[in-house]
Amino acid sequence: MDPSTVCLSVFVALISMVAMFRIYKMNSFRIRVVGYRSQTMCHACHAITARAEANCQHCGKPLRAV
Numbered sequence: 001m002d003p004s005t006v007c008l009s010v011f012v013a014l015i016s017m018v019a020m021f022r023i024y025k026m027n028s029f030r031i032r033v034v035g036y037r038s039q040t041m042c043h044a045c046h047a048i049t050a051r052a053e054a055n056c057q058h059c060g061k062p063l064r065a066v
């Protein structure tokens with residue numbers, strides 16, 4: 001095994017590790033965005049509350065009322 005082959009294999013391993021890390025970061029970022037979108041702001045008290053709830057968790061007013 002000559003030094004250039006060792007150098008190339010180490011380089012390829014490093015590049016694949018960086019690519020895998022970037023994919024992992026992208027997935028965690030996407031999960032965070034989805035989690036952010038599942039929240040909404042109460043129009044009455046301006047508190048951040050879960051969109052799944054029908055009423056505000058802070059003041060109890062309905063979130064979907066216009």
Ligand SMILES: [Zn+2]
Nearest residue numbers: 042045056059
């Ligand atoms: Zn509220």
